[in-house]
Amino acid sequence: MQSNTNFHSLLCPDSIAVVGASRKPGKLGHLIVSNLIRAGYKGKLFPVNPAGGEILDLPVISAIKDLPTPPDMAIIALPRDKVIGAMKELAKADVSAICVITAGFRETGRDGFELEMAMADLARRKNITLLGPNSLGLINTHCNLNATIAQSIPQKGAIAFFSQSGALCSAILDWADGEHIGFSKFLSLGNKAGLSEADVLEALGDDPETKVIIGYLESVDDGEKFLRKARMVTEKKPVIMIKAGTTQSGARATSSHTGSMAGSVVASSAALRQAGIIQVHDLEALFDLARSFAEQPLPQGPNLTVVTNSGGPGILAADACEDAGLHLARPSQKTLEKLTEALPPFAAIYNPIDIIGDAKADRYRATLEAVAVDEFTNAILALLTPTASAEIEATAQAIIDVAEHCEKPIFACFMGGERIGPGRDMLIAAGIPCYAYPEPAVRAIEAMYAHYQWLNRPYPVEVCFRRDKGKGKQVIRKARKVGLKELPFSDAMDMALAYELPIPETRLVRTSDQAVRAAKKLGYPVALKIVSPHIANRGDVDGIALDLHTPREVRDAWLDITTRTQRKRPDAYLAGCLVQTMGPIKAREVIVRFTQDPQFGPLISFSLVGPSAEVLGDIAYRLAPLTLQDAQDIVREIKSFPLLRGARGEDPVSLAAIEDILLSMSQMATDFPEIQEAELNPILVDTEGAMVTDLRLTIG
Amino acid sequence: MQSNTNFHSLLCPDSIAVVGASRKPGKLGHLIVSNLIRAGYKGKLFPVNPAGGEILDLPVISAIKDLPTPPDMAIIALPRDKVIGAMKELAKADVSAICVITAGFRETGRDGFELEMAMADLARRKNITLLGPNSLGLINTHCNLNATIAQSIPQKGAIAFFSQSGALCSAILDWADGEHIGFSKFLSLGNKAGLSEADVLEALGDDPETKVIIGYLESVDDGEKFLRKARMVTEKKPVIMIKAGTTQSGARATSSHTGSMAGSVVASSAALRQAGIIQVHDLEALFDLARSFAEQPLPQGPNLTVVTNSGGPGILAADACEDAGLHLARPSQKTLEKLTEALPPFAAIYNPIDIIGDAKADRYRATLEAVAVDEFTNAILALLTPTASAEIEATAQAIIDVAEHCEKPIFACFMGGERIGPGRDMLIAAGIPCYAYPEPAVRAIEAMYAHYQWLNRPYPVEVCFRRDKGKGKQVIRKARKVGLKELPFSDAMDMALAYELPIPETRLVRTSDQAVRAAKKLGYPVALKIVSPHIANRGDVDGIALDLHTPREVRDAWLDITTRTQRKRPDAYLAGCLVQTMGPIKAREVIVRFTQDPQFGPLISFSLVGPSAEVLGDIAYRLAPLTLQDAQDIVREIKSFPLLRGARGEDPVSLAAIEDILLSMSQMATDFPEIQEAELNPILVDTEGAMVTDLRLTIG
Known part of the structure; x- marks a missing residue:
C-alpha cells in the first residue's frame, strides 16, 4: 500500500531527475526533458547522463550519486538491464517516486518477469512509489507537469485518465488536442509492478481537480482491493471504464500482450457494477460519457x-x-x-x-x-x-x-x-x-x-443473521482430515444447518426396513436418494425417487434405486440412502452457486434450473459479500424473473426466501475461502418459502 | 408503377421549370434556382412567377401555359393551396416529372391528406412521376443537377442516398462536405404520394453510377412490392438502411410525424433481412458502412x-x-x-x-x-x-x-x-x-x-409439394357461410389434411361409450380433448387428458374433462370430445404461427413452447412465402436451437419435419390471405418426425 505523501511526490514533485536523459532529439530521454520544459515545469530538473554536458540548456549530472539534492521523483529511460541498478542508486539518493518508461519486462518472458519482480520488491522495501515499467509517463496539468514520452500536451480540465496501455494514451492525447477536451491527470500504468489500478483510482478519487475518472484496463491484479477502493471513489465522483479482453480472443490477446492471465469476464463485470463503475464497451462511448459527466448535472x-x-x-x-x-x-x-x-x-x-x-x-x-x-x-x-x-x-x-x-x-x-x-x-x-x-x-x-x-440507492444494509461458524469449521476440518475434496452429503447438510439454510429433514438409512421406519417418523410423502462417496451426481445413476406415499412405495423405490445404481456404477460403494421429507411439489426450481474467482474471490450466481440458464445463459452474477440490495438485484436481474413473479397466471414465489439463501451463501463463501465451489441445486421455491433439496460443497 | 423513361426525366431532365421561383434571396423559390445554377445545370431552366422580370439573370415566365417548350421536369415551391392548380397546368403543358417541395399535406391532418390524395391521383392519371410533396428535392451529381433547397452540394461519388426525412438530407449533405464523401444520387422522398421507396430503390439499382445504396425509412407503403424490388436490387449492389420507429415510442413519434401507421417492427425487420438489405440502428453505422462498401471488395x-x-x-x-x-x-x-x-x-x-x-x-x-x-x-x-x-x-x-x-x-x-x-x-x-x-x-x-x-447463399429452391387447394377453399367457404371467425376443430383438421400437415388420427365422439369404441379403433394410448365452439383454448378449462391406456382411463377422463369444463364454463355448449392417437411422449414441443401483417402480408414465426418464447422472446420471424433456405434458417435462428439439436445429451429432433411444416404453412398463408391467423401449438417433434396435435385457424 502506497502512502498519499508519495503520491504527491509522483504527481506534483518539487524536483525531478531524468535518468537516461539524452542530447539527441528523437531519443526518449530527450523527449522527456523537452516535454517537461515545454509544459512549463516549475520545480528543479536534473537530467542525468554519464556523458555530462548540457541538454536544452540544462546542465547534465553525470551520476545519480552526484545529484545536489534528493529528487522528489525520478523518471527512468535506460536500457532494460540498467534499470534496476539505477533504481538502487536512486533509493540511496532518497527518491520518493520513480516512473519507469523502459519496456521489455514481464511482457517479454521469464527474464523480464524476474527483473520486474526485483524492481517491485526494491520499491516496496524502500517505500518508493513506482509507476511502470513500460509506462508512457504521467501528466498533471494543474502543476504544469508533463513527464511523458507522448507528443502532445493536453489542456487543463476536470477529467482524469489512467490506462494500462501506453499507446492508447498517446492516441487519446493526440485526439484530445482537436476536441477541446481537457484533462486534470493522465497516468500510464504500464506493467503495474508498483502502483496498481486500485492505488491510482484511490488517489484520483481524492484529487480535488478531478471531477470524472476514466480508465482503460486489461487486467485487475487484486480484485478485492480494487473493489473496496472503487466503491469509495464512486461515492465521490463518476468512474467510467473500458475493460479489454472481455472475449476469448481478447483475453488471449491480453495475455500475450501483458503476460498476465485475464480473470473471469463475468467476475470483473460484476466487480465493476458492484463498485458503481460505469462500464463501456468501446472507446467512443468512453469519451462521450467523460465529457457529459464532466459538464452536466445528473438527471434526477x-x-x-x-x-x-x-x-x-x-x-x-x-x-x-x-x-x-x-x-x-x-x-x-x-x-x-x-x-x-x-x-x-x-x-x-x-x-x-x-x-x-x-x-x-x-x-x-x-x-x-x-x-x-x-x-x-x-x-x-x-x-x-x-x-x-x-x-x-x-x-x-x-x-x-x-x-x-x-x-x-x-x-x-x-x-x-x-x-x-x-x-x-x-x-x-x-x-x-x-x-x-x-x-x-x-x-x-x-x-x-x-x-x-x-x-441514491438504498443505504447498504449490513446483513446480520445467526450462523454457527464453529460448526462449519469442524465440518471443513473433518473433510480435510479424510482428504476428501467433495464433502459427503451428511457433512454438507451439517454445513447447511450451520448457515440455517432451509433443508428438508433427512435420515441416512442403510436398509429398506430402516427407510420405512424413517419415513414413518418424518411423515409421508418422502423422497429417497442414493448415497455413495463415489457418485457426485445422483441424476447420472437415476438415484432419486420422489413423492413416495406408502411403505410399499418406499420399498419398491429402494430396490429400483439400488439395482439401477449397481448396474450403472458397479465400482461404487453404496453407503445407503437418504430419506427426506418432500419439498413443495408444484414449486419452481432455482440454483444458487458460488465459485472462487482467482482475481475477485467468491462469485455468486443465480439462475433457474433448465435451458434458460444452460442454453440461453440467463444467469446473474455478483461478488460476495452481498448486501441485501445485491441479493434483491440478482434475483430480479435474470431475464426469466417474470416466471418467479408469476408471469403466466401462476402464483408468485417467495423472493425473500431466495434472498435469504443468497445471503447465507454469501456469508459462507466469505467465512470459508477454502470452499472452492458450492452448489445448491435444485432449490424448490413456492409462495410460502424455499427448500434446498440438494447441495454440493467442494473444498480446495 | 412508374416507367424508367419518366425516372430519367426526373433525375436527368433536359429542361426544368421552377414554379414559384422567387427574386428574394432567402425564399425557397430563390434557393432552388440558385442551387441549380451553382451546380452547373446544363439544360434549359425556366423560372415561373406571375411577377415576371428576371431571377439571377434568367428571364421569368409569368405563367405555366406560357412555357416555350414542355418542361421535362418541374419543381413546385408554391403555397400549399396553389400546388394542385399548378400541377394541373403542368399536366396540360405535358410535363414528365414533378417534384413538390411544398409541405403541409398528409402530415398536418385531414385537409392536407385529401389534397395529397388528389395530387397522387392526378399524377397517376397523367402518368407524371411525382416526388414529394414535402420533399427537399433531389440531386444527381453526374448531371450537375442540384434541385434541392439544401445549402450544400455534395461531391461526385458512388453512394446513392434516399431518405424519408428531408431534414436528415440537409444534415447529411452538410456533414458529407467535411468528410470527403461523394454521392451519385440524393433523393428526398417526402410524403411519398407518388414515388415510393420501392420505386426509388429499383431505379437506383439500375443506375450505373451507383455502387452502394443507403436509405433512411420511417414507413413502408407496400411491403410486398418493396420486398420484391429490394430482393432484385441487393443481388446487384449492397443496400444499407436505417429504419426509424423500431420501438413503441419511436413508432408513436413516426405516426405523429408522417401521419402513417408504422407496421409491425418484427415484420419490417424480417423483410429487410429476407431482401438482403443490411439494417443498421444508428446513423453513424449507416455512413461507416456506406464508405466501406463503396471502397473495398467484400471479404470472402x-x-x-x-x-x-x-x-x-x-x-x-x-x-x-x-x-x-x-x-x-x-x-x-x-x-x-x-x-x-x-x-x-x-x-x-x-x-x-x-x-x-x-x-x-x-x-x-x-x-x-x-x-x-x-x-x-x-x-x-x-x-x-x-x-x-x-x-x-x-x-x-x-x-x-x-x-x-x-x-x-x-x-x-x-x-x-x-x-x-x-x-x-x-x-x-x-x-x-x-x-x-x-x-x-x-x-x-x-x-x-x-x-x-x-x-453466395444457396440458390433459392422453389418448394414444390402436394396440396389440395380446392379442399382448402371449401373449408373457408363453409366457415364464411356459417359466419364463424375461428374454424371448428374438425374443419381446421380438414385444412391441415389439405396441406398435408402431420396430424394424429382423430375421431369426434359425443358419448363416453363412443370414446371407448374410437380408442379401440385408433389403438391405445389415446388423448381426449373437449370440443366446444365457445372454448378457444382447451388449456383454460383443463379440457385435455393425455396418454390414456385403458377403456377405464378413457371413461374416467371423459367424466373429469366434461365436469371440469361445465363447472368452469357453464355457458359453453359441449359438442363432445376428440379422441386422438398419442404423439411421441418424450418429444420436444414447438410452435409455428402466422399472422397477416398490414404492410408485409403473412408473417411466420417459430419458437419452442414455454418460457423461452413467452418470457425471453426467443422467437424467429420470416415473411411468407418461405424458401427452403428460409425454413432452415428460421429453425436455427432461435437461441434455444441447441435444445432441438440435443444439447443436453438428449436425442436431436427431426429438423426436416419442422421445416416441412413451416413450408406448408407458408403455402397456406400465401394461398389464403383470408386466413388472419393460424397457430399450430403444440407440434410434438422427436427424432423420427413431427405431429401437429392442436391447431387454430381464424379467418378475417
Whole structure:
C-alpha cells in the first residue's frame, strides 16, 4: 500500500531527475526533458547522463550519486538491464517516486518477469512509489507537469485518465488536442509492478481537480482491493471504464500482450457494477460519457424531453430513448399551454417536441425555456438539423442561455458538418455536450441517470443473521482430515444447518426396513436418494425417487434405486440412502452457486434450473459479500424473473426466501475461502418459502 | 408503377421549370434556382412567377401555359393551396416529372391528406412521376443537377442516398462536405404520394453510377412490392438502411410525424433481412458502412488479420472481432516465417500481430505485404496509434501501396487527432476506410462479410409439394357461410389434411361409450380433448387428458374433462370430445404461427413452447412465402436451437419435419390471405418426425 505523501511526490514533485536523459532529439530521454520544459515545469530538473554536458540548456549530472539534492521523483529511460541498478542508486539518493518508461519486462518472458519482480520488491522495501515499467509517463496539468514520452500536451480540465496501455494514451492525447477536451491527470500504468489500478483510482478519487475518472484496463491484479477502493471513489465522483479482453480472443490477446492471465469476464463485470463503475464497451462511448459527466448535472429522473426541428432525428431519438429505458414524458399542462402559444399550429407539442423545419432560434429559445421549468422533465436534448431556415449560431446561443439558468442537464445534437460547425464549437466551449447523432446523446443520458440511481440507492444494509461458524469449521476440518475434496452429503447438510439454510429433514438409512421406519417418523410423502462417496451426481445413476406415499412405495423405490445404481456404477460403494421429507411439489426450481474467482474471490450466481440458464445463459452474477440490495438485484436481474413473479397466471414465489439463501451463501463463501465451489441445486421455491433439496460443497 | 423513361426525366431532365421561383434571396423559390445554377445545370431552366422580370439573370415566365417548350421536369415551391392548380397546368403543358417541395399535406391532418390524395391521383392519371410533396428535392451529381433547397452540394461519388426525412438530407449533405464523401444520387422522398421507396430503390439499382445504396425509412407503403424490388436490387449492389420507429415510442413519434401507421417492427425487420438489405440502428453505422462498401471488395471469409503497433487497441479489436462472429485466424506457416524474419523478437507474430510501439513504416509495410498474400487471411485491419516512433504518413503510404496489389479488403484505424490527421486524409483520399476506433472498423468488416454470404447463399429452391387447394377453399367457404371467425376443430383438421400437415388420427365422439369404441379403433394410448365452439383454448378449462391406456382411463377422463369444463364454463355448449392417437411422449414441443401483417402480408414465426418464447422472446420471424433456405434458417435462428439439436445429451429432433411444416404453412398463408391467423401449438417433434396435435385457424 502506497502512502498519499508519495503520491504527491509522483504527481506534483518539487524536483525531478531524468535518468537516461539524452542530447539527441528523437531519443526518449530527450523527449522527456523537452516535454517537461515545454509544459512549463516549475520545480528543479536534473537530467542525468554519464556523458555530462548540457541538454536544452540544462546542465547534465553525470551520476545519480552526484545529484545536489534528493529528487522528489525520478523518471527512468535506460536500457532494460540498467534499470534496476539505477533504481538502487536512486533509493540511496532518497527518491520518493520513480516512473519507469523502459519496456521489455514481464511482457517479454521469464527474464523480464524476474527483473520486474526485483524492481517491485526494491520499491516496496524502500517505500518508493513506482509507476511502470513500460509506462508512457504521467501528466498533471494543474502543476504544469508533463513527464511523458507522448507528443502532445493536453489542456487543463476536470477529467482524469489512467490506462494500462501506453499507446492508447498517446492516441487519446493526440485526439484530445482537436476536441477541446481537457484533462486534470493522465497516468500510464504500464506493467503495474508498483502502483496498481486500485492505488491510482484511490488517489484520483481524492484529487480535488478531478471531477470524472476514466480508465482503460486489461487486467485487475487484486480484485478485492480494487473493489473496496472503487466503491469509495464512486461515492465521490463518476468512474467510467473500458475493460479489454472481455472475449476469448481478447483475453488471449491480453495475455500475450501483458503476460498476465485475464480473470473471469463475468467476475470483473460484476466487480465493476458492484463498485458503481460505469462500464463501456468501446472507446467512443468512453469519451462521450467523460465529457457529459464532466459538464452536466445528473438527471434526477428518467424523463427526457426532446426538442427538434425535424421529425426523422426526433424518431431516432425516441427509438434510442426506449432502448435505453428512458421515458419521453408528456409535458405538464402548463408547459403544453406555453408551447401551444409559442409554436405554429403544425408543430408537435408532445414529446418529441417538433418545432418544424422552418424554426429559427427564437422558437428553440421559447420551447427550451418552457421545458426547462417543466415539472415532468429531468433532462433535455435539443436536436438541430441545418435546414434552410436554421439559425445555427443563434440557436446554440439560445441553448447556452437557457442552460445557464437551468438545473437540469441539457444536451445538444447538431447534425451535419461544416455549417453546424460554429454552433457546435460554441456549445462545447460553453460546456454543453454536442453530439453528431441522437443515439450516443441518449446513451450518455442513460448512463448519467444510472449513476444518479447508484448514488441514491438504498443505504447498504449490513446483513446480520445467526450462523454457527464453529460448526462449519469442524465440518471443513473433518473433510480435510479424510482428504476428501467433495464433502459427503451428511457433512454438507451439517454445513447447511450451520448457515440455517432451509433443508428438508433427512435420515441416512442403510436398509429398506430402516427407510420405512424413517419415513414413518418424518411423515409421508418422502423422497429417497442414493448415497455413495463415489457418485457426485445422483441424476447420472437415476438415484432419486420422489413423492413416495406408502411403505410399499418406499420399498419398491429402494430396490429400483439400488439395482439401477449397481448396474450403472458397479465400482461404487453404496453407503445407503437418504430419506427426506418432500419439498413443495408444484414449486419452481432455482440454483444458487458460488465459485472462487482467482482475481475477485467468491462469485455468486443465480439462475433457474433448465435451458434458460444452460442454453440461453440467463444467469446473474455478483461478488460476495452481498448486501441485501445485491441479493434483491440478482434475483430480479435474470431475464426469466417474470416466471418467479408469476408471469403466466401462476402464483408468485417467495423472493425473500431466495434472498435469504443468497445471503447465507454469501456469508459462507466469505467465512470459508477454502470452499472452492458450492452448489445448491435444485432449490424448490413456492409462495410460502424455499427448500434446498440438494447441495454440493467442494473444498480446495 | 412508374416507367424508367419518366425516372430519367426526373433525375436527368433536359429542361426544368421552377414554379414559384422567387427574386428574394432567402425564399425557397430563390434557393432552388440558385442551387441549380451553382451546380452547373446544363439544360434549359425556366423560372415561373406571375411577377415576371428576371431571377439571377434568367428571364421569368409569368405563367405555366406560357412555357416555350414542355418542361421535362418541374419543381413546385408554391403555397400549399396553389400546388394542385399548378400541377394541373403542368399536366396540360405535358410535363414528365414533378417534384413538390411544398409541405403541409398528409402530415398536418385531414385537409392536407385529401389534397395529397388528389395530387397522387392526378399524377397517376397523367402518368407524371411525382416526388414529394414535402420533399427537399433531389440531386444527381453526374448531371450537375442540384434541385434541392439544401445549402450544400455534395461531391461526385458512388453512394446513392434516399431518405424519408428531408431534414436528415440537409444534415447529411452538410456533414458529407467535411468528410470527403461523394454521392451519385440524393433523393428526398417526402410524403411519398407518388414515388415510393420501392420505386426509388429499383431505379437506383439500375443506375450505373451507383455502387452502394443507403436509405433512411420511417414507413413502408407496400411491403410486398418493396420486398420484391429490394430482393432484385441487393443481388446487384449492397443496400444499407436505417429504419426509424423500431420501438413503441419511436413508432408513436413516426405516426405523429408522417401521419402513417408504422407496421409491425418484427415484420419490417424480417423483410429487410429476407431482401438482403443490411439494417443498421444508428446513423453513424449507416455512413461507416456506406464508405466501406463503396471502397473495398467484400471479404470472402470470416478471417480477419489485425496488424497493430500497440497491444491495447489490438485487444479491443480482438474483442470486437469475437462479438462480431469473425475469426482471428493464425497466419500460415509461411507467413509466420516471413514475420519472424521481419519483426523484432518481442513482436507478437500470431494474430493480432503486434509489431510493437517503436515500429516505423517499414515494419508495417513488411507485415502487411506478408499478410496480403497469406492464405488464411480474408480481410486486414491496420491499427496505428501515434507513438513517439510512429511514421504516420509513411505508414499510410505503405497501407495504400499494399492495398493496390491486394485483392482482399484493407481497413485502417488511426487512433488520435491532429497528428494522425494527415495520414487519415491520405488513406481516405486513396479509398481506404479509416476509422477512429477499432470497434466500428470491425463492425464494418462483419457487415461486408455478411453481405458476401448473402450473395453466395444457396440458390433459392422453389418448394414444390402436394396440396389440395380446392379442399382448402371449401373449408373457408363453409366457415364464411356459417359466419364463424375461428374454424371448428374438425374443419381446421380438414385444412391441415389439405396441406398435408402431420396430424394424429382423430375421431369426434359425443358419448363416453363412443370414446371407448374410437380408442379401440385408433389403438391405445389415446388423448381426449373437449370440443366446444365457445372454448378457444382447451388449456383454460383443463379440457385435455393425455396418454390414456385403458377403456377405464378413457371413461374416467371423459367424466373429469366434461365436469371440469361445465363447472368452469357453464355457458359453453359441449359438442363432445376428440379422441386422438398419442404423439411421441418424450418429444420436444414447438410452435409455428402466422399472422397477416398490414404492410408485409403473412408473417411466420417459430419458437419452442414455454418460457423461452413467452418470457425471453426467443422467437424467429420470416415473411411468407418461405424458401427452403428460409425454413432452415428460421429453425436455427432461435437461441434455444441447441435444445432441438440435443444439447443436453438428449436425442436431436427431426429438423426436416419442422421445416416441412413451416413450408406448408407458408403455402397456406400465401394461398389464403383470408386466413388472419393460424397457430399450430403444440407440434410434438422427436427424432423420427413431427405431429401437429392442436391447431387454430381464424379467418378475417
